[in-house]
Amino acid sequence: xxxxxxxxxxxxxxxxxxxxxxxxxxxxxxxxxxxxxxxxxxxxxxxxxxxxxxxxxxxxxxxxxxxxxxxxxxxxxxxxxxxxxxxxxxxxxxxxxxxxxxxxxxxxxxxxxxxxxxxxxxxxxxxxxxxxxxxxxxxxxxxxxxxxxxxxxxxxxxxxxxxxxxxxxxxxxxxxxxxxxxxxxxxxxxxxxxxxxxxxxxxxxxxxxxxxxxxxxxxxxxxxxxxxxxxxxxxxxxxxxxxxxxxxxxxxxxxxxxxxxxxxxxxxxxxxxxxxxxxxxxxxxxxxxxxxxxxxxxxxxxxxxxxxxxxxxxxxxxxxxxxxxxxxxxxxxxxxxxxxxxxxxxxxxxxxxxxxxxxxxxxxxxxxxxxxxxxxxxxxxxxxxxxxxxxxxxxxxxxxxxxxxxxxxxxxxxxxxxxxxxxxxxxxxxxxxxxxxxxxxxxxxxxxxxxxxxxxxxxxxxxxxxxxxxxxxxxxxxxxxxxxxxxxxxxxxxxxxxxxxxxxxxxxxxxxxxxxxxxxxxxxxxxxxxxxxxxxxxxxxxxxxxxxxxxxxxx
Amino acid sequence: xxxxxxxxxxxxxxxxxxxxxxxxxxxxxxxxxxxxxxxxxxxxxxxxxxxxxxxxxxxxxxxxxxxxxxxxxxxxxxxxxxxxxxxxxxxxxxxxxxxxxxxxxxxxxxxxxxxxxxxxxxxxxxxxxxxxxxxxxxxxxxxxxxxxxxxxxxxxxxxxxxxxxxxxxxxxxxxxxxxxxxxxxxxxxxxxxxxxxxxxxxxxxxxxxxxxxxxxxxxxxxxxxxxxxxxxxxxxxxxxxxxxxxxxxxxxxxxxxxxxxxxxxxxxxxxxxxxxxxxxxxxxxxxxxx
Numbered sequence: 155x156x157x158x159x160x161x162x163x164x165x166x167x168x169x170x171x172x173x174x175x176x177x178x179x180x181x182x183x184x185x186x187x188x189x190x191x192x193x194x195x196x197x198x199x200x201x202x203x204x205x206x207x208x209x210x211x212x213x214x215x216x217x218x219x220x221x222x223x224x225x226x227x228x229x230x231x232x233x234x235x236x237x238x239x240x241x242x243x244x245x246x247x248x249x250x251x252x253x254x255x256x257x258x259x260x261x262x263x264x265x266x267x268x269x270x271x272x273x274x275x276x277x278x279x280x281x282x283x284x285x286x287x288x289x290x291x292x293x294x295x296x297x298x299x300x301x302x303x304x305x306x307x308x309x310x311x312x313x314x315x316x317x318x319x320x321x322x323x324x325x326x327x328x329x330x331x332x333x334x335x336x337x338x339x340x341x342x343x344x345x346x347x348x349x350x351x352x353x354x355x356x357x358x359x360x361x362x363x364x365x366x367x368x369x370x371x372x373x374x375x376x377x378x379x380x381x382x383x384x385x386x387x388x389x390x391x392x393x394x395x396x397x398x399x400x401x402x403x404x405x406x407x408x409x410x411x412x413x414x415x416x417x418x419x420x421x422x423x424x425x426x427x428x429x430x431x432x433x434x435x436x437x438x439x440x441x442x443x444x445x446x447x448x449x450x451x452x453x454x455x456x457x458x459x460x461x462x463x464x465x466x467x468x469x470x471x472x473x474x475x476x477x478x479x480x481x482x483x484x485x486x487x488x489x490x491x492x493x494x495x496x497x498x499x500x501x502x503x504x505x506x507x508x509x510x511x512x513x514x515x516x517x518x519x520x521x522x523x524x525x526x527x528x529x530x531x532x533x534x535x536x537x538x539x540x541x542x543x544x545x546x547x548x549x550x551x552x553x554x555x556x557x558x559x560x561x562x563x564x565x566x567x568x569x570x571x572x573x574x575x576x577x578x579x580x581x582x583x584x585x586x587x588x589x590x591x592x593x594x595x596x597x598x599x600x601x602x603x604x605x606x607x608x609x610x611x612x613x614x615x616x617x618x619x620x621x622x623x624x625x626x627x628x629x630x631x632x633x634x635x636x637x638x639x640x641x642x643x644x645x646x647x648x649x650x651x652x653x654x655x656x657x658x659x660x661x662x663x664x665x666x667x668x669x670x671x672x673x674x675x676x677x678x679x680x681x682x683x684x685x686x687x688x689x690x691x692x693x694x695x696x697x698x699x700x701x702x703x704x705x706x707x708x709x
Numbered sequence: 710x711x712x713x714x715x716x717x718x719x720x721x722x723x724x725x726x727x728x729x730x731x732x733x734x735x736x737x738x739x740x741x742x743x744x745x746x747x748x749x750x751x752x753x754x755x756x757x758x759x760x761x762x763x764x765x766x767x768x769x770x771x772x773x774x775x776x777x778x779x780x781x782x783x784x785x786x787x788x789x790x791x792x793x794x795x796x797x798x799x800x801x802x803x804x805x806x807x808x809x810x811x812x813x814x815x816x817x818x819x820x821x822x823x824x825x826x827x828x829x830x831x832x833x834x835x836x837x838x839x840x841x842x843x844x845x846x847x848x849x850x851x852x853x854x855x856x857x858x859x860x861x862x863x864x865x866x867x868x869x870x871x872x873x874x875x876x877x878x879x880x881x882x883x884x885x886x887x888x889x890x891x892x893x894x895x896x897x898x899x900x901x902x903x904x905x906x907x908x909x910x911x912x913x914x915x916x917x918x919x920x921x922x923x924x925x926x927x928x929x930x931x932x933x934x935x936x937x938x939x940x941x942x943x944x945x946x947x948x949x950x951x952x953x954x955x956x957x958x959x960x961x962x963x964x965x966x967x968x969x970x971x972x973x974x975x976x977x978x979x980x981x982x983x984x985x986x987x988x989x990x991x992x993x994x995x996x997x998x999x
Contacts, residue, residue: 218965303935393935399937433788434792437792437794438799441799464934483803483807487799494798496775498789499779500780500785500788501776501781503781514772518769522760526757529753529814531824532757532817534929535928537930538930539923539956599738603738604925604952604954606954607956607958608958608964610963688789689788
């Protein structure tokens with residue numbers, strides 16, 4: 155608030171490339187960095203999706219016949235790591251965060267543009283390191299959780315490269331988190347209050363607090379794990395007097411908040427999309443803000459619900475059950491608020507809206523199974539089974555990834571100045587929606603009835619449902635084709651969007667599409683009512699109603 | 710005259726609750742219930758399934774209704790109503806989930822207690838043990854080097870286990886098999902054989918990496934962690950053969966780390982035990998590893 159001057163953005167020297175080459179450069183422009191994140195993360199999404207496809211092919215038959223068992227474990231480890239650390243976390247935080255947050259706070263760039271570029275440029279080497287490990291020494295085989303002692307006994311080279319890669323990605327995440335906190339708190343345009351910010355700012359603030367508090371714990375843990383592997387120390391090695399459960403505590407102290415790092419930004423993005431396309435203000439702004447803060451707080455104290463079968467003491471199981479189940483309360487507030495936002499609106503059923511609504515359906519389903527999983531006696535049966543696999547894919551794919559697609563349909567006109575093709579978008583939605591549910595809904599039943607996760611072979615009675623699930627995965631793979639075609643074709647020859655095709659009020663739409671380097675030609679607009687849509691209650695919109703309605707209203 | 714919306718809402722709510730109750734009672738997603746734990750679990754499952762169905766159908770119904778009812782008509786460029794919030798409504802839908810969650814939490818605690826999950830907490834000796842081993846390095850070393858009473862990491866207990874006489878079985882989990890040693894007969898088997906109605910006490914140890922002992926029909930799972938001898942008690946009820954599955958990624962053959970638990974009728978179990986006394990050990994061992 156003490157900052158009254160726009161930040162002195164360093165004028166790009168002549169060495170900085172112009173045009174499309176910017177996107178391959180160490181650019182300091184938050185919009186370029188945001189798109190760099192988006193495209194890079196999407197590349198890794200395709201890689202992670204191919205790995206998922208390999209898993210689903212292996213599971214077509216109940217015996218291990220498609221690839222060697224070691225390879226299968228490498229593939230599932232890479233799939234989890236790539237999807238979490240290289241796709242979802244970068245795309246919802248780095249991608250949309252970098253693009254949107256400076257607009258939303260009325261700034262011309264992030265607080266630390268160089269740190270921002272460094273954070274992005276850590277990702278490609280880390281990602282290629284991770285994938286290269288498969289070709290050079292064999293990738294890690296101990297799952298994305300890397301529980302010791304398994305991670306100490308599987309081939310060391312792959313595990314060490316995995317640790318190195320995750321450390322780089324964690325570093326990138328921390329840099330980004332610090333940058334977002336500083337930008338939201340300190341770079342706001344004079345006159346813009348915290349409670350006037352678009353909801354995505356609050357979501358990113360909450361997320362970044364989690365990133366900064368939790369990620370260093372993961373980093374420290376992985377450094378200790380690497381000592382155990384390389385130097386044969388015994389922090390987590392029971393054979394040397396260490397304790398394997400301590401690793402689990404430390405790991406989940408990051409990795410449970412990581413779930414919120416992946417979904418809170420999605421909550422924020424949905425809160426931006428729904429009001430625009432329903433033509434109504436966001437319902438319950440204040441409770442939305444407090445529920446984000448509530449989720450951040452509770453998210454830090456629920457980690458041991460991943461360890462209910464790890465011989466944790468009973469009091470601990472009880473505490474973590476209650477804490478976990480209570481996250482449903484602030485989360486529930488957000489969902490009811492979104493439904494109330496839609497209620498009485500004028501809802502445009504376009505691709506962005508359809509993906510956002512599917513997100514609500516999936517996340518509610520995943521939330522309900524999540525509350526069930528929080529109950530110790532329930533969890534003891536289904537822990538580490540396909541029920542859990544189904545549950546968290548409903549959260550991170552049905553939830554976050556659907557929001558990512560919805561957001562791309564919503565902001566593509568801003569990124570490129572051109573609209574995405576709507577029929578292709580709906581086709582993409584339909585295929586993804588059917589494929590996703592076909593793939594993951596049956597997995598709940600599989601888990602309840604005895605199929606553990608991370609297996610290459612299973613009881614033959616589960617064959618049919620696994621094949622159905624694989625068909626769903628195939629549909630999901632196919633669904634990316636109309637999307638890719640749409641994005642490439644529309645970017646080159648799509649219908650010209652104009653500056654503000656959705657008639658939105660948030661500041662990123664109050665400039666040209668695509669926006670100029672410093673976001674606005676003149677001074678940054680002061681938007682104190684980012685959701686000021688709608689006609690006052692009781693007032694009749696003359697353009698929208700028929701004479702009969704006016705007549706009956708008067709009676 | 711149109712039906713007042715309050716009545717429509719009431720009727721819809723009742724239909725919703727009834728259909729949730731029906732689904733919870735009549736849709737069975739679970740495998741056979743074969744231990745004293747399992748009916749308790751199924752009871753909890755039915756309650757959660759009912760509540761979940763009501764919430765899910767209600768929310769999805771509301772969403773689809775909104776999308777259809779409030780969709781934008783062609784040519785309509787107007788806005789919706791500018792409702793920014795409604796504090797009472799928001800308090801209401803904060804309170805409802807809070808109450809539901811609280812109820813579910815207390816109820817599942819009760820179920821967990823009846824499963825015997827809270828027994829170590831009630832046992833002062835066990836409490837003392839857990840306090841003592843807060844000093845980790847010392848106690849682990851003790852555990853490794855000498856035979857002072859090791860700390861046992863409790864899994865789920867089973868109520869009423871002491872009266873009927875426990876069947877102790879020593880379980881060793883290693884890559885990629887479970888070995889079951891019967892102290893009573895002093896022999897080792899690759900399958901777990903137990904007697905219906907008799908409480909079994911599994912004393913579990915892992916040799917190499919973390920494994921997990923899971924029998925879906927018993928609704929029971931317990932990680933077996935190297936360096937942490939763990940006790941799991943349960944009472945099988947329904948004779949039959951059920952899979953034992955390793956549920957924690959333990960290496961390349963994790964998916965193949967399976968075995969069978971055979972729940973015998975009491976007489977059949979006694980004869981099985983008798984036939985497996987050490988003299989016949991050589992016969993059972995190769996079968997076991999297969």
